[in-house]
Amino acid sequence: MFTSIFLAINVALAANLPRSDCHDHEQHRRLPGNWYHECDHPVHNLFKRGAPGDGINYAEVGSPSWSSAFPTSTPDTSQLPQAWVDALNDAVSSGKIPNIPESTSTSDRSPVYPDGFDPDGSEVCSSSYQCRIPEDIWDAPTGTLGIGFDDGPLPPTPRLVTFLQSQNQSATHFMIGSNILSNPNQFNAAYNIGGDIAVHTYTHPYMTTLTNIQVVAELGWTMEIIHNSTGGRVPRFWRPPYGDSDNRVRAIAAEVFGLECIMWNRDTDDWSMESGGTTMRAISRKMKKWLTGPKTPGLIILEHELTTDMVQAFINAYPFMKSNGWNTTSVARLVGDGRPYQNSNNDDSTVTADGILVAATPSATSSITG
Numbered sequence: 001m002f003t004s005i006f007l008a009i010n011v012a013l014a015a016n017l018p019r020s021d022c023h024d025h026e027q028h029r030r031l032p033g034n035w036y037h038e039c040d041h042p043v044h045n046l047f048k049r050g051a052p053g054d055g056i057n058y059a060e061v062g063s064p065s066w067s068s069a070f071p072t073s074t075p076d077t078s079q080l081p082q083a084w085v086d087a088l089n090d091a092v093s094s095g096k097i098p099n100i101p102e103s104t105s106t107s108d109r110s111p112v113y114p115d116g117f118d119p120d121g122s123e124v125c126s127s128s129y130q131c132r133i134p135e136d137i138w139d140a141p142t143g144t145l146g147i148g149f150d151d152g153p154l155p156p157t158p159r160l161v162t163f164l165q166s167q168n169q170s171a172t173h174f175m176i177g178s179n180i181l182s183n184p185n186q187f188n189a190a191y192n193i194g195g196d197i198a199v200h201t202y203t204h205p206y207m208t209t210l211t212n213i214q215v216v217a218e219l220g221w222t223m224e225i226i227h228n229s230t231g232g233r234v235p236r237f238w239r240p241p242y243g244d245s246d247n248r249v250r251a252i253a254a255e256v257f258g259l260e261c262i263m264w265n266r267d268t269d270d271w272s273m274e275s276g277g278t279t280m281r282a283i284s285r286k287m288k289k290w291l292t293g294p295k296t297p298g299l300i301i302l303e304h305e306l307t308t309d310m311v312q313a314f315i316n317a318y319p320f321m322k323s324n325g326w327n328t329t330s331v332a333r334l335v336g337d338g339r340p341y342q343n344s345n346n347d348d349s350t351v352t353a354d355g356i357l358v359a360a361t362p363s364a365t366s367s368i369t370g
């Protein structure tokens with residue numbers, strides 16, 4: 001829900017200001033729903049943004065015209081929008097992307113770098129080796145527990161969001177772009193109850209093994225499909241598959257797309273339930289230990305929406321999160337001052353004082369400008 005004064009301002013903005021007039025946008029940047037970047041940040045040019053009156057109608061999620069223009073698998077780097085390629089080239093030529101070689105993926109091991117590049121050193125700083133890049137987010141504020149799920153949308157997603165909704169609980173979904181393409185109804189289920197949508201790449205590769213332009217393709221298409229499926233919201237956060245990032249990949253995400261990285265500080269290993277790597281009981285033991293443990297730092301727990309069992313592991317743990325006094329909030333809102341998107345406060349959702357989501361409608365593209 002938005003106030004009428006807010007709506008009026010946005011309509012006026014959209015009606016009177018040319019889209020390219022960044023200066024005018026900046027005058028209004030303290031308003032909700034405006035851009036928070038400097039005007040010359042490349043992300044302004046990368047996604048066609050919708051606002052009332054600007055003539056953009058996004059195709060209905062799941063319709064043939066929605067799906068037709070998105071890659072069905074690993075994106076072809078020779079078929080990228082020129083604006084993305086230009087933004088990468090600009091970032092490289094202005095020295096913003098560290099010249100770190102790609103790693104090599106070896107099965108069941110962290111990616112390996114060529115001799116002379118220390119994954120733990122400050123130049124590379126590979127998160128696969130638990131090196132923490134200072135700009136990345138690993139911890140939640142004291143007393144808070146950031147709720148988030150990786151790898152959706154998938155068939156178990158509706159069960160998860162039905163539970164979340166029954167608890168008025170907000171959550172972030174780190175989604176895989178190609179899963180959005182093949183599971184549009186499950187995407188809608190998560191988004192329509194006010195779930196925050198974040199980027200988990202298009203095809204889930206080890207990102208440090210990719211070339212710069214491949215990194216752009218994986219992130220860009222995921223942003224584009226989220227953008228075009230949420231009435232124009234530009235995601236603000238991403239999470240690397242397998243937690244595999246380094247200073248080069250981080251810089252591309254941040255400099256080309258304005259993305260900030262959310263890692264985690266507790267790992268349920270729930271993804272290995274299927275193969276017997278862990279069990280419901282083992283997850284529940286871990287959860288109880290964490291939830292009854294220290295409140296500093298706050299918790300960001302890695303969980304997945306891959307299977308019904310993984311969803312159930314979260315549902316089982318949820319009462320203990322509450323009974324142990326944790327402030328449970330969508331991780332993107334928690335670490336993002338309530339703003340899960342770069343160009344919208346998601347303010348069509350009514351959020352109560354304790355950060356709990358009440359209800360949301362997906363239709364309020366009027367809350368977006370710029």
Ligand SMILES: *[C@@H]1O[C@H](CO)[C@@H](O)[C@H](O)[C@H]1NC(C)=O
Nearest residue numbers: 048056057058069070224228
């Ligand atoms: C995303 O939506 C914009 C605005 O309608 C459109 O120009 C663009 O082609 C869409 N992207 C895809 C991949 O369909």
Ligand SMILES: *[C@@H]1O[C@H](CO)[C@@H](O)[C@H](O)[C@H]1NC(C)=O
Nearest residue numbers: 165166167168352356357358
């Ligand atoms: C969720 O919020 C609604 C509206 O404020 C309230 O009526 C309901 O009791 C809440 N449910 C829970 C489980 O807190």
Ligand SMILES: *[C@@H]1O[C@H](CO)[C@@H](O)[C@H](O)[C@H]1NC(C)=O
Nearest residue numbers: 144327329333334353354355
């Ligand atoms: C929970 O954390 C969020 C984000 O920091 C904050 O807005 C909210 O007021 C907190 N709620 C409670 C009950 O402490």
Ligand SMILES: [Zn+2]
Nearest residue numbers: 150151241242
């Ligand atoms: Zn994943």
